[in-house]
Amino acid sequence: MSAVLGLSGGYHDAAAALFVDGALVAAIHEERLSRVKHDPGLPFRAARACLDLAGLRAADLERVTFYEDPYAKLERVLVHGLRGLPGGWRSLARGLEVQLGQKLFVLDRIAGQLGVDRRRVGFVRHHESHAASAFFASPFERAAVLTIDGVGEWTTTALWMGDGERLTQRSHLELPHSLGLLYAGITAWLGFPINGGEHRVMGLAAHGRPTRRAALDRLATLHPDGAFTVDAAAFDHFRDLTRGFGPGVEALLGPARPPGRPWDLSDPADRDRADVAASVQQLTEDAVLGLAHAAHAATGCEALCLAGGVALNCVAVSRLAAEGPFREVFVQPAAGDAGGAWGAGALAAVEAGDGRPAPLTHARWGRPVDPARAAALASALGLPARRVDDPAREAARRLSQGQVVALCAGRAEWGPRALGQRSLLAPATDPAMPDHLNRVVKLREPFRPFAPAVLASHASAHFDGAPDHLTPFMTTTRRVRDPTALPAITHVDGTARLQTVTAPAAPTLHATLSALHAAGGPPLALLTSLNGPGEPIVDSAADALAFLVERPVPALLVGDLLITRPGGGPP
Amino acid sequence: MTRRPLSRRASEGFTRILWRSKARNAARLRAWACAEEGSRIDLMLAANACPDPDRAAAYLRHAHDEARHTRMFAARARALAAEAGRPPPPPVHADTDDLYRRLGEAGFLAFVADGEARALVGFRRTAAALADADPRTAATLRALIPDEAHHAAYTRALLHQTGAGPGALRRVRAWSLWRGWLRLGRRLTRPLFLALFAALAPLLALSALWARAARPARSGWQPPEAP
Numbered sequence: 001m002s003a004v005l006g007l008s009g010g011y012h013d014a015a016a017a018l019f020v021d022g023a024l025v026a027a028i029h030e031e032r033l034s035r036v037k038h039d040p041g042l043p044f045r046a047a048r049a050c051l052d053l054a055g056l057r058a059a060d061l062e063r064v065t066f067y068e069d070p071y072a073k074l075e076r077v078l079v080h081g082l083r084g085l086p087g088g089w090r091s092l093a094r095g096l097e098v099q100l101g102q103k104l105f106v107l108d109r110i111a112g113q114l115g116v117d118r119r120r121v122g123f124v125r126h127h128e129s130h131a132a133s134a135f136f137a138s139p140f141e142r143a144a145v146l147t148i149d150g151v152g153e154w155t156t157t158a159l160w161m162g163d164g165e166r167l168t169q170r171s172h173l174e175l176p177h178s179l180g181l182l183y184a185g186i187t188a189w190l191g192f193p194i195n196g197g198e199h200r201v202m203g204l205a206a207h208g209r210p211t212r213r214a215a216l217d218r219l220a221t222l223h224p225d226g227a228f229t230v231d232a233a234a235f236d237h238f239r240d241l242t243r244g245f246g247p248g249v250e251a252l253l254g255p256a257r258p259p260g261r262p263w264d265l266s267d268p269a270d271r272d273r274a275d276v277a278a279s280v281q282q283l284t285e286d287a288v289l290g291l292a293h294a295a296h297a298a299t300g301c302e303a304l305c306l307a308g309g310v311a312l313n314c315v316a317v318s319r320l321a322a323e324g325p326f327r328e329v330f331v332q333p334a335a336g337d338a339g340g341a342w343g344a345g346a347l348a349a350v351e352a353g354d355g356r357p358a359p360l361t362h363a364r365w366g367r368p369v370d371p372a373r374a375a376a377l378a379s380a381l382g383l384p385a386r387r388v389d390d391p392a393r394e395a396a397r398r399l400s401q402g403q404v405v406a407l408c409a410g411r412a413e414w415g416p417r418a419l420g421q422r423s424l425l426a427p428a429t430d431p432a433m434p435d436h437l438n439r440v441v442k443l444r445e446p447f448r449p450f451a452p453a454v455l456a457s458h459a460s461a462h463f464d465g466a467p468d469h470l471t472p473f474m475t476t477t478r479r480v481r482d483p484t485a486l487p488a489i490t491h492v493d494g495t496a497r498l499q500t501v502t503a504p505a506a507p508t509l510h511a512t513l514s515a516l517h518a519a520g521g522p523p524l525a526l527l528t529s530l531n532g533p534g535e536p537i538v539d540s541a542a543d544a545l546a547f548l549v550e551r552p553v554p555a556l557l558v559g560d561l562l563i564t565r566p567g568g569g570p571p
Numbered sequence: 572m573t574r575r576p577l578s579r580r581a582s583e584g585f586t587r588i589l590w591r592s593k594a595r596n597a598a599r600l601r602a603w604a605c606a607e608e609g610s611r612i613d614l615m616l617a618a619n620a621c622p623d624p625d626r627a628a629a630y631l632r633h634a635h636d637e638a639r640h641t642r643m644f645a646a647r648a649r650a651l652a653a654e655a656g657r658p659p660p661p662p663v664h665a666d667t668d669d670l671y672r673r674l675g676e677a678g679f680l681a682f683v684a685d686g687e688a689r690a691l692v693g694f695r696r697t698a699a700a701l702a703d704a705d706p707r708t709a710a711t712l713r714a715l716i717p718d719e720a721h722h723a724a725y726t727r728a729l730l731h732q733t734g735a736g737p738g739a740l741r742r743v744r745a746w747s748l749w750r751g752w753l754r755l756g757r758r759l760t761r762p763l764f765l766a767l768f769a770a771l772a773p774l775l776a777l778s779a780l781w782a783r784a785a786r787p788a789r790s791g792w793q794p795p796e797a798p
Contacts, residue, residue, distance in 0.1 A: 035615045036667055082782035085775060093768040097761070125796065155796065169795040176788060193662065227791045258658030260649065294792075373624075380628030532638075534663070542618040542627060549635050 002352050003060050005050065006345025007043055007110060008067040008129070008337050010103055012195040014043040015338035017345040017365075017414075018050035022354030024345075026050040027365040027414040029338050032539035038196050039536075042106070043341065044113050049367055058114045065348040067340030068126035070106050072153035074099045080175060081239070088239035124347050126152025126340065127308070128167065133343030134307035135162035136350070137332040137360040139469060144299040144326070146291055149308030149337070150180035151238075157291065157308075161299050165356045167347075170298050176232035179287050180309050181244070182220055185235045186280040188244030190273055191257035195309075202315055203448050205281035206493040207265055208274030215252050216279045220287070226294025228287050263445045274447075285316045289324055296325040303328040307343070311335035312416065314497050317470065318477040328468070331475035333363045333415025342414075362505035363419050363473065366412025367539060371559035374408075374541035378563045381545060385563040392511030394562055398555055399427055399512075400519055404441065406530055406556040408544045409508035413537070417474045418529035419499055420453060420509025422538045424553065426526040428452050431487035433526060441551050443533040449497070452489035454524035455513045456500035462486065462524060467500040474499045488526045499527060579696075586700035593655035596708065597648045601660035604644035609665035610686075611637035617671040617679055626676075629725060633683075636718045647711045674743060677735035680726045681743040687723035694719060 006017045014030035028050055030036075030043040051058060077099050081092030102109075111118040124132075130147040145160035145167065156178035159170045175181075183201070184194045192200045220230045232238060236246025250256055253276055264270050292304060304326040306317065311331050321329045332339060346357050378385035388394045395405045404426045413421050424441070426433050438444050451474060456467045463478040470476035477497045483490040490496055503510040509527075517523035530538040532551055538544045541558055548556045548563060556563045590596050614634035621627040641663055648660045671679045698712035730736060768775075 034667060034669075035612045036665075079782045079786045082775070082779045083786075083788065085779035089768070089775070090765075093765055096768075097764055159792075171792040171794060172796060173791070174789050174793055177790060223791070225792065229790050232788070259661050260659035376624035377618075377628055377631070380624040381631065540619050542631060543615065546615060546618065546631050546634060549631060550638055 001060070002062050002349070002354050003054070003056055004063040004065065004345055004348040004352060004354075005047060005061050006065050006067065006129070006341040006343065006348065007047060008340035008344065009042040010040070010106055011337065012038045012040050013336055013338040014039045014041055014046065015334070015341040016043040016046035016050050017342040018047075018054055018056075019345045019349040019354065019357060020054055020056075022349045022357055024342075024357050024360075024365060026053040027334070027342055028367065028412070029334075029414075029536070031536040032366060032412060035536055035543070037534055037536050042109065042113070047114060053367065058116050061114075061116055061120060063348045063352060064110060064114065064116055064121045065344040066107060066110060066121070066123040067129040067337070067344040069123050069153050070099075070103055072125070074104055076151075076154050076175065080237075084237050084239055088237065091239035122348075124344050125155070127155045127158040127172070128169075128347065129340035129343035130307040130335075131158065131160045131162070131167050131169075131305075131343065132347045132350075133332055133339040134305035134311070134330070134335070135160070135167055136346040136357050137342065138162075138303070138305045138330040139359040140303040140305065140328070140330065142301055143303040143305050143330070144295040144301040145305045145307070146288075146295050146311075147308045148179055148288065148291065148306070148310035150184060151175045151178055156180065159291070159295050159298055161301070162305065165350050173227055176235070176238055177228060177230045178238070179220075179228065179230075179284060181235065181238050182230050183280060183284055183310065183313075185238075185245035185249060186276065189249055189253060189256045190277060191259040191261060193259070194242065194244050198309065199312070200445060200448065201277045202281060202313055203491070204274050204277040204445075205315070206278070206449075206491050206495075207447050208271065208276070208278035210279040210282040211275045212253065212272075212279040213282060216276075216283045218252060219249070220283060222283075222287055222290050224290075226290040226292075228290070263447060265447060281313075281315060284310065284313060285319045288313075288316045288320055292320050292324040292326065302326060303330070305330045305332075307332065307335045307339055309336045312475070314474065314476050315495075317475055318495070321468070321470065321476060329476075330469040331473065332360050333413070333417060333419070333473040333475065335475065336416065338415070361472070363413040363415050363417075364411040364421055364506070365414040366421075368411045369408050369539075369544065369558055370541050371561040374545060374558035374561050374563065377541060377545045378561070381549065383545070383548070383563050384566065385561055387560050388557075388562045389560075390515075391557050391560045391562070392508060393515045395425060395512045395557055396515035396519060399425055399516060399525055400521060402427055402430060403555065404433075404437070404553050406544065406547060406553050407508065407512070408530065408538060408541070408556065408558045410559075412539050415473065417499075418527070418531075418537050419472075419474065420501065420506035420527065422530040422544075423453075423509070424528045424530050425453075425512065426450075426488065426528075428486045428489045428522070428524050428526045433488040437526075437528065441553060442528065447492075449491035450489055450526045450528050451497040451499065452486065452524050453499040453501050453506075453509055453513065453527040454522075455510065455517065456502045458517070458523045459498065459500045462522065463496065463498055471498055471500040472502070472505055486522070486524070489524075582696060583700035586697055587704055590697070590701055590705065590708075593651045594657050596705070597651035597655060597657065597660055600644045600648035600651065600708070601663070604641045604648060604663045605665045607637045607641040607644060608663050609667060610683075611641065612665060612667040613670050613679075614683075616667060616669055617676075620671050621676065626729060629729070633722055633725075636722065640715055640718070643711055643714065647708055650707070674746065677730060677733045677739040678743050678746070680730040680733065681735070681739035682747070684723055684726035684730055685740060685743060685747075687719050687726060691716065691719040691723055
């Protein structure tokens with residue numbers, strides 16, 4: 001038996017993925033267990049949970065692979081900081097303090113904490129991890145691969161060729177020319193957190209028009225060969241990756257929006273910011289399209305795999321799929337840094353001779369939820385709970401009555417999207433539902449849209465196009481055929497980030513949507529992640545109960561256990 | 572009318588001096604919101620780890636209270652920042668010490684009981700001191716006092732049930748002191764590191780020249796990285 005563990009972490013979105021004999025056994029985000037959103041630590045809880053799920057001990061691991069090269073990263077921090085001197089000396093000092101004090105010894109720490117022989121702990125480069133997570137998880141035997149994120153060691157963007165078990169880098173772009181850092185900088189300028197607020201910019205963009213594109217074009221230049229250059233000086237040379245932007249951005253776009261200020265899109269100042277969001281979104285889409293054309297020209301492939309934080313920009317991916325040169329596009333659900341754990345593990349498995357892992361067809365790779373534990377906790381909390389014969393029909397019945405239902409079923413999801421294992425469901429036909437969920441349940445900005453889950457067999461009746469490799473994982477958007485019929489899931493631009501659901505991928509969700517259809521309704525529902533504001537998605541029974549206690553949702557299904565809030569009727 | 576003891580009046584006077592700037596108060600309350608959020612995360616981890624459903628449920632209820640406290644402190648921090656003409660404080664963010672796993676359940680209970688008892692005293696003192704100067708902040712603190720009293724009482728009672736009582740409290744206080752020492756060490760190390768770094772300025776200047784010449788920023792497509 002050959003067991004290899006891939007790990008990512010030390011910056012944001014720590015995760016672990018375990019492969020046994022080349023097959024994926026478990027993949028878990030550290031945040032789901034530590035309850036710290038986008039956990040920046042190392043994924044020791046997730047690693048142990050993966051081992052527990054496989055019934056293995058750390059000593060059974062043949063190889064542990066970290067998702068980036070700590071030595072090359074130290075070199076980058078040092079050289080990039082030195083280039084900027086005398087400016088940014090504090091950032092350089094801080095960066096070196098972190099690198100020399102912690103990150104340089106990350107492999108020793110992993111070995112020590114997990115109890116693994118240090119000689120079995122290695123690393124692969126950051127973008128190689130991303131590329132492996134994109135290609136080896138895909139259904140393609142041969143594909144071009146694009147990895148686009150903030151920055152790994154030096155690389156910000158890389159173009160690869162995937163062929164069977166081989167991944168070959170063709171070319172790359174280096175810091176400071178980073179699409180991810182540019183998007184993150186504008187995210188921070190808009191008052192959203194970096195590495196967690198980028199999807200809000202994407203949602204906000206649909207409310208604006210790209211009227212500030214000319215200003216954005218002064219921050220980044222797109223070249224005919226697909227490469228781009230970023231005016232690093234405007235971003236203070238990306239020396240402070242927590243601030244994200246510099247005075248140059250404010251000189252061009254105006255003063256930054258203070259974090260935490262409530263949004264009001266009837267206010268001209270906030271409308272202008274929505275226009276900036278639309279402009280950076282358009283710039284990003286154009287850049288991604290340019291990269292895709294470069295990848296197509298370099299590889300001649302018909303299929304493209306994407307990974308890196310920018311690949312989570314489902315609007316850009318949607319445009320790429322529609323307008324780009326590739327016939328097929330694939331983005332795995334954890335395309336961000338967490339996915340680096342999957343890629344690092346897969347590379348180690350291939351290197352160990354275990355072969356390429358099977359394509360990823362569902363996201364159920366986390367820990368299972370325990371209904372018996374939920375029953376005991378509900379009883380101790382004095383919450384009414386009872387077993388139901390058909391949880392899917394119960395969920396459908398409540399949805400038909402206009403209720404919001406929290407669904408906790410089987411193993412938790414891999415990736416940032418809840419795909420029916422730890423989800424909140426609501427009627428897609430209720431026009432008041434988005435406002436209710438945003439203001440009362442999720443406590444988030446009023447412009448944020450909600451996504452639909454639809455039976456794959458009926459997707460084309462409600463959305464443009466047929467299900468493809470992207471739609472099961474919510475990594476693309478589609479135009480809604482009749483927005484007036486589905487107001488709760490239609491974004492202001494007439495699109496939706498849909499999930500197409502099949503029984504093997506999400507059994508409980510599939511049964512629920514089927515029951516909705518059998519009852520005469522459309523086979524779809526609004527679906528959003530089961531978490532409160534600023535919290536990671538629910539993982540365990542205790543997390544689910546805490547959600548029910550905290551948030552005004554009338555019912556929670558944990559497996560076949562129905563738990564209700566006293567007095568909790570329809571919203 | 573009874574006169575309050577001199578020590579209490581002095582303490583309240585000192586508190587009023589500490590709390591005289593709205594901008595600083597906003598930052599302080601935001602820090603308290605972060606502390607409450609950190610406590611909520613620790614309680615969630617305890618609820619997940621604790622095998623006994625009754626105690627786990629108690630931790631979940633406690634976590635629910637901490638979430639409310641976080642919101643109350645954050646709201647008051649935002650209001651004070653607005654009154655001071657400052658931008659809203661940054662969103663609340665917290666990490667976890669994973670106290671349950673680190674200290675064991677008795678240690679965790681001792682830590683929480685001790686912390687809640689100290690918070691109770693602190694909130695009472697601050698609320699009294701701010702009654703006239705900042706009645707809204709005082710009201711916020713007073714609203715939390717019953718919760719803090721309950722948290723201190725139930726964790727003390729659970730600690731008593733474990734039979735670990737005073738021994739656990741002593742161990743946890745020693746651990747807290749050690750943790751404080753380490754934190755102080757980290758705080759002291761940072762300026763020392765910066766001073767050392769500044770002392771290396773001439774070497775850094777030469778290194779900067781070398782970095783620009785030998786490893787300039789590169790634009791456009793680069794050949795594949797060496798494996």
